[in-house]
Amino acid sequence: MAGLGAEVTELDLAKPETFDQALAGVDRIFLYAEPAAIIDFVDCAERAGVRRVVLLSSDSVEMDNAEHNALARHHADVEKALAEGSFSTTVLRPGTFATMTLDWASFIRAGVPVEQPFWEARLDVIHPDDIADAAERALIDDDLEGHVLPLGGPEVLSFHQQRDTLASLLTRELHWREPSREQAVQHLSRHAPLPLVDAILDYWSQQPRHHHDPQRSVQRITGRPGRTYRQWAGERLDAFR
Numbered sequence: 573m574a575g576l577g578a579e580v581t582e583l584d585l586a587k588p589e590t591f592d593q594a595l596a597g598v599d600r601i602f603l604y605a606e607p608a609a610i611i612d613f614v615d616c617a618e619r620a621g622v623r624r625v626v627l628l629s630s631d632s633v634e635m636d637n638a639e640h641n642a643l644a645r646h647h648a649d650v651e652k653a654l655a656e657g658s659f660s661t662t663v664l665r666p667g668t669f670a671t672m673t674l675d676w677a678s679f680i681r682a683g684v685p686v687e688q689p690f691w692e693a694r695l696d697v698i699h700p701d702d703i704a705d706a707a708e709r710a711l712i713d714d715d716l717e718g719h720v721l722p723l724g725g726p727e728v729l730s731f732h733q734q735r736d737t738l739a740s741l742l743t744r745e746l747h748w749r750e751p752s753r754e755q756a757v758q759h760l761s762r763h764a765p766l767p768l769v770d771a772i773l774d775y776w777s778q779q780p781r782h783h784h785d786p787q788r789s790v791q792r793i794t795g796r797p798g799r800t801y802r803q804w805a806g807e808r809l810d811a812f813r
Contacts, residue, residue, distance in 0.1 A: 588612035595620035600711050602626045607649040614657045622659045624717060626710040627651065628703070631665045631696070631722060632775050643771035662710040666703050666723040667696030667788070670804040673734055680738070680812045685747040689756040691731045693779035696724035699799035702790040709793050716793065724788035726798040737802050741809055 583594035585606035595601070595616055603613075603625050617625065629647040638644035654661040679686045706723055710716045729737075732748075739746040751759065753773060760769040790798045805812075 585609060585613065588616070591616035592620070595622060598622060600624045600626070602628070602707050602711060603650075603654075604628050605630070605647045605650040607646060607653070610650050610653040614653055618658050624660050624662065624711070625654055625657070626662045626707055627654060627664065628707065629663050629665050631667050632771075633665065634722075635775060635778055641771045641774055642767040643775060660718045662716055662718060663720045664703065664706055664710065664723055665720065666698050667725070668698065669703075670697050670699050670725075670801050671808075673731075673738070673805075674808070674811060676735075676738075677811045680742075680746060685749040686735065687749050687751050687756075687759065688731050688735075689751055689753060689773060690776040690779070691748065691750045693776045694728050694730050695776075695779055696788060697727070697729050697734065697801045698723055698725040698790065699801075699804045702794065702798050705794045705796070706790050721793060722788040723790050723793075724798070726789065726791075726800055729801055734801055734805075738805055738812060741802070741805055742812060 581594050582590050584590045585604065586608055588609045591609075591613055598620060599622060601617065601622055601624070605628060627650060629651055630643065632638065632641065632644040633648045633651065635641055635644050638648065651661075651663055654663075676686045676688070702725065703723060706721065710721065735746055735748060756773060757766070757769055760772070764772075
């Protein structure tokens with residue numbers, strides 16, 4: 573950003589002491605969902621005269637029993653706090669980031685079976701560049717101000733189908749193993765807190781009900797067709813080799 577002539581300053585969502593300086597002279601903000609100091613952030617944004625916040629939230633807040641899911645609550649708490657601010661808030665609720673399958677890369681490079689629970693979960697997979705394009709539009713387009721915008725890609729894919737896409741691009745067979753929920757908890761809890769692990773597994777377990785919904789399509793916001801998972805995988809193929 574500095575190379576483009578923009579002034580760069582630190583805003584650490586875990587450090588409220590960075591807020592005032594970072595927000596000085598700013599009227600629009602793209603914000604990641606971090607609830608730890610969100611009340612302080614709202615106060616500072618109001619003092620600074622911020623007029624619009626675009627929040628990167630998650631479609632997990634739309635889950636059944638979302639109030640009992642740690643992932644959904646994480647995002648919902650931020651949505652609620654921002655809604656009480658004097659500025660407008662546009663909420664982006666993307667589905668599953670295509671980048672999530674980078675978690676498979678070490679398995680694939682090593683030639684061992686990919687371990688993934690809920691292989692048949694159907695996910696509204698979205699390219700991160702489409703999220704960025706939607707965020708840009710939300711920051712500058714007054715017609716999007718104050719809206720909640722679900723974001724999805726051009727297709728709903730199972731983990732199985734994503735694996736098959738990678739296999740096609742890599743031109744080799746990829747093997748997989750579907751662990752039980754208990755095994756998945758044991759493995760994933762080495763890298764994340766148990767409540768978050770349970771929340772992610774609950775999210776995946778609900779996804780078979782998903783189907784492609786044009787009303788979630790990023791195209792209605794950006795005016796361009798969403799990028800496919802195959803396109804993303806082709807761009808990142810070296811990570812899997």
